[in-house]
Amino acid sequence: MNSTGLDKTHLSEGKYERLCMMIFSCIPSSLLMFDRKLRVLIANKNFLEKSRRTERETIGKHVDDIFPSVILQYTRLAERLRRVFETGVGDRGREMYYRSPGLQSRVYFYSLTPLKDDQGIVENVLLIMDDITQQVSLREKVRQTERHLAGVVESANDIVTSLDSIGMITTWNNAAEKISGYIDRELVGKPLITICADAQKPTLASIIENLSRGETVKHIELGLKTKTGKIIPISWSFALMKDDLQTVVGIVGVGQDLTERRELEAQLFHSAKLASLGVMAGGIAHEIRNPLGISSAAAQILLECQENESLRKECAEKIYLGIKRASRIIEELLKFARPSDGRSEPTNVNDAIMETFTLIEKQLLLMRIEIKKNLYPYIPIMKAEKNLLQQAFLNIILNAANAMPDGGTLTITTSINRNDRIVIVFEDTGCGIPIENVDKIFDPFFTTMPVGKGTGLGLSITYSIIRQHEGTIQVESTVGKGSAFTIQLPVKK
Known part of the structure; x- marks a missing residue:
């Protein structure tokens, strides 16, 4: 056996050489074998085809006659060949750009391998060249894609x-x-x-x-x-x-x-509050006028009947209660009207609902709307922006009132579901929502009210507030029977 691994004992010298040349020619890489004078001894079929050279133009030629001078200068191929012959150490590989006459430039990865005799002396050096043009092209495309993606991310x-x-x-x-x-x-x-x-x-x-x-x-x-x-x-x-x-x-x-969005939302929420206050103005005026009227009457009696001690005491109590009632309404009104400060606080949902009704209940009664409250007494305290929740509740209540122009019933129910979420249901007996509009009611500016009667922002703002509290809001409605808005809020402490 020799260094090639072929058994020559069963092959004649000629057959052995032909077999070696067949193997040499079938290798898909371009191969050149050089002697110590840097002349080509063997050039395989792949190299001859890729370089468009004949055997006569290649075999026996010096390396300087095989490759263009530009390639020889930047690869220093002759110098590298001599070093391999002198040291016996192969050159692990580099890239070479090579263009055959009439063809586009190709990229090759080349390496130099020493071929040694039995004493370890380098007799020849094998130049192996692999066409990696496609791989280089793909690599460049990958780099371009990477640069593009990096640019997108940075922009x-x-x-x-x-x-x-x-x-x-x-x-x-x-x-x-x-x-x-x-x-x-x-x-x-x-x-x-x-x-x-x-x-x-x-x-x-x-x-x-x-x-x-x-x-x-x-x-x-x-x-x-x-x-x-x-x-x-x-x-x-x-x-x-x-x-x-x-x-x-x-x-x-x-x-x-979300900073800019929150600022815009805050302005929108405040505008919606002012619009809601306009709707409630009649009911609020009536709510304040009653205790003020009672206080005024009691004050007149007090002035006219100063001798009657028990009557004076009763009048004083009515004046005090009337002022307290009016003061509470004004206080709730001011709390509702002030802009949200963005801070969450421990909130009892039942209290938020009751305080909201303080502002709107009289107006609803004037509209012949009966109010039923089924509030779960053990509702847990949650972290929330109470002011915003009240606005969301008020928007739903006003929406229900608009759906019952001839009066009806509004039922508010609170409970806790199996997932420990607070559930609030507003159910009215109004006109209901047509099925084609159900998916649109939370869209900004969507309204079925006549021009000038509504902005279409109330339910959109409500949806935004509930989502801001990581909750959900859903609606079920039947035309002619009414609608039910169901809110679910997580208990955050």
Whole structure:
């Protein structure tokens, strides 16, 4: 056996050489064998076809006659061949750009392999060239795609960050830097939870844990603590990065700054409150006029009958109660009318409903609407913006009143469901909602009221408030029988 692994004992010298040449010619790489004078001894079929050369133009030629001078200069091929002959150490490989006459430039990966005799002396050097033009083209396309994607991420107006499977930040785009005040090197390698609002860190930790197990999380609002300590509301959306085995290897988070949206919502909510107050004005005026009238009458009696001590005492009590009643109505009115400060507070939903009815109940009675309240006495306390919830309740109540122009019944029920969520149902006996409009009632500016009678923002604002409290609102309606609005709110403490 020789160094090629072929058994020559059963082959004549001629057959052995022909067999070697057949193998040499069938190899899909381009091959050139050089002697110590750097002349070509063998050139395989692949090389001759790719270079458009004949054997006569190639065999016996010096390396300088085979390749263009430009290629020889930047590859220093002759120098590398001599080094392999001298050291016996092969050249592991490099890229070469080569263009045959009349053809487009091709990219080759080439290597130099020493061929040694039995004493370890290098007799020849084999140049192996593989055409990698397509791979290089694909590589460049991948790079272009990567640069394009990086440009998209860096140009985005929203926060785009990538995390590892346990929530450590690996990338942090330009928008994230502008919004948070932190540059990437200050956060890369740190957990995303470090810049989350303190009260919501447990929520984010739970989300990251669920994501690492392969669960999906769509949209959630979390506060981001900026470098200056300011808390910014961010709507987060998370997606999983998986490998070929579908193992979670990372997480992509996209966060939208809701600051401007919250400011616009606050202005819209306040405008809606003023509009609601306009609707309630008649009932409120009547509600205040009654205790003031009683107080006025009691004061006149008190002036005319100063000698009757018991009558004076009774009149004084009526004056006091009348002023207290009017004062309470005005206080509730002012609390309702003031803009939301964005702060959550411990809230009893039943109390919020009752305080809302303080403002509207007299108006409903004047509209011949009977009110039934089935309020669960053990309703749990939840964290909420009470002022906003009252606005949401008022919008639904006014919507129900508009659906009962000839009077009817409005029933309010509170309870706790199996998932420990607070359930509030507003059920009226009004005209109902046509089935084609049910899916539109929460859309901004959608209204069936005549022009000038409604803006179409009431239920849209209600939907936004309930969603802001991570709750849900649904409606069931039958034309001619009435509608039921069901709100579910999580108990947050």
